[in-house]
Amino acid sequence: MEYFLQQLINGITLGSIYGLIAIGYTMVYGIIGMINFAHGDVFMVGGFVSVIALIMFGITGGGGVFITLLALILVVLIAMIIAAAFNWTIERLAYRPLRGSFRLAPLISAIGMSIVLQEFVRVAQGGRPKPLQPIVTGGMEIMKRTSENGEFVVRLSNMQIIIVITTLILMAIFTAIITRTSLGRAQRACEQDMKMASLLGIDVDKTISITFIIGAALAAVAGLMFFLYYGVTDFYVGFLAGIKAFTAAVLGGIGSLPGAMLGGIIIGLIETFWSAYFTVEYKDVAAFAMLAAVLIFMPQGILGRPEVEKV
């Protein structure tokens, strides 16, 4: 029971991170109907920029709680801006000229861009993993059980609290943007019918650019949190995290924002429980098999609309 509870906490934490990345996939797919294959790598870039900023400011977590938190907010802002610059440029260079080209063109271009980002970071920063001492430490014990095998403690670390709370805040802000602002309205309009939206005076190009910027900013937050949670990053983390987040987006229903978050948490839980109760080596196989199963058996996802094919 205690073991289960601990895995539940870990799974939700991991799932929140996947959910934040998944939002970027689901928004882009909703509007222009393509998989932004490079999105996972934008998440990785966000993580790397965070590492650089953390070292540059000399943040070690030794100072007070307030100072550390303030510094982390500064770091995350920098990471968000730079990741947004990346994603905006990617859209302009690699995707926008291909709108209206043949079906596979944007996807192939996106795969190329993903390789470019990975290799760029590998060449510029080196291929070795980058470990750093934990910055946010401490936590609390929720439950404790003493048995003949020793004692098992269910722990909720401060980092886990930060991750879940940040995700909740971001989701609230983001939902407000989508449902309450004119930008959100424009976005929803483009999602429904891009041509009609442009006829009604919506700047479609600008809306798409902003979608990419928002997606990248959320991915950058996820990048920093992922790094702080695991304490290590490398140029390749975006590949796996990206596929899992995409699975989350599809599972929740592509195009649906609450679906992305829900899907993220489900994927996080599946991965954590698989590692805990079965084999840790095959946890990625579990995630990939989940992706295949979802796409094959319920391609519309949990909260998505069924796709209607027009001839």
Add this chain to the structure above:
Amino acid sequence: MAGPAKDTKITQEQVALTPAEMAKDLLVTFLLALAILGPLVGLRTTSGSGTLILEYRPLWAFGMVAAVVAVRLLSLLYGMGKMAAQGRAAPQTAALATAKAKTAIDWGKFLAPTLLVLAVALPFIAMLFPQMERRIVDLGILVLTYVMLGWGLNVVVGLAGLLDLGYVAFYAVGAYSYGLLATRYFPAWFGEGILPWAFFVTLPIAGILAALWGMILGFPVLRLRGDYLAIVTLAFGEIIRIVLINWMDFTGGPNGVSGIPRPSFFGLPFDDSPGGFAATFGLSPKPIQRIVFLYYVILVLALITNYVTMKLRKLPIGRAWEALREDEIACRSLGINTTNTKLTAFAIGAMFAGFAGSFFATRQGFISPESFNFLESATILAIVVLGGLGSQIGVVAAAVVIVGFFEVFREMNFLKAILPEGFDPVQLRMLAVGLAMVLIMRWKPRGLVTSRDPTVYLKEKKAVSADLVGEGHG
């Protein structure tokens, strides 16, 4: 969708670009380049004294930012000139395209036989350069392996229009089939005597096993289309790789399979024994003889791939593939069995990868899961894309370009002089492959060889230039 209309708008804007606008554009470019290159190039994280420290490289970052801004300035100036010129030349474009297509086919008629003769003669040409002989033939083998993989993938992506990102999985199946059968099972089943023949016996088995896997993996994804299919095939490719790494008892895990027997000349080993190849033919034994033999093996395998593909294109199944690529719904309404069509495309593509995999295993003598990662799939896909989806000769050109490219990076000693200490230009090669994929999609989405022979034609054979083909469907 909004593509063409948008382009003309850009044209007008660019023609009317004032210096102030240009300055603004350059400023935006500068800021973006600074954001993208500044932190990641200018501040390098290195491990020192137990923790990560930053190494500052401002010169690098600013040099690259300056280069980006300069390129942008040039493209703005050049773009204005080109747009103005294009406006005048527009009416002639269609006629020009037809003329171009005509010359392309005449040229193409001689190209394929010339290349074939060149390929057959390569080992003899290499003999003229004794100190480089081995290297030339090795390169030839590498190019031909990629040509074969490209041709195999072309069946799936180029003809049937199914984007397969896990193609390397079938390559792995072929390699492991040969590796495991020849090192572990054949000696146990048939005794050591079979080993010289192992390659030729296993080759068809490896092909069949790979084709079987192609069907197994193809079956669940039949209902998926386009990018969903791509992601699922990618997932399957990764699953196979993870299983290869973790199934220690069967595959040897990360250590791979070693001591895979080298091929023999139909039973005659390449060594200095009395029954060996050299002794039988009265030659002095040299290591190059085996390399040349390997070269011809892969050449024959690649030619078989090409021959089978060309023949299949003329059969109903090949026509069905191409119809499927253009429009799946129309295909189904015409009564084409899309299930069988897709499965055969997967199976045949996978079979060729299986052959290539066996060859890879016998050539290397050692295989490990590391050789079958996603980047390998992406390289093969880049070759097919670069060559023009569906074009056989384009794949050859693209394989030569990409492998040549890799080699050029290895040879560029002058680059080593300007790059930082200890930096190997070989590291840049995957970066270049990625960039090539993006650039090709932007400027030449139909690849290097854009003209395609129609498989069916009325009275006269006309090449269809890609400029005239609507790009609505893939």
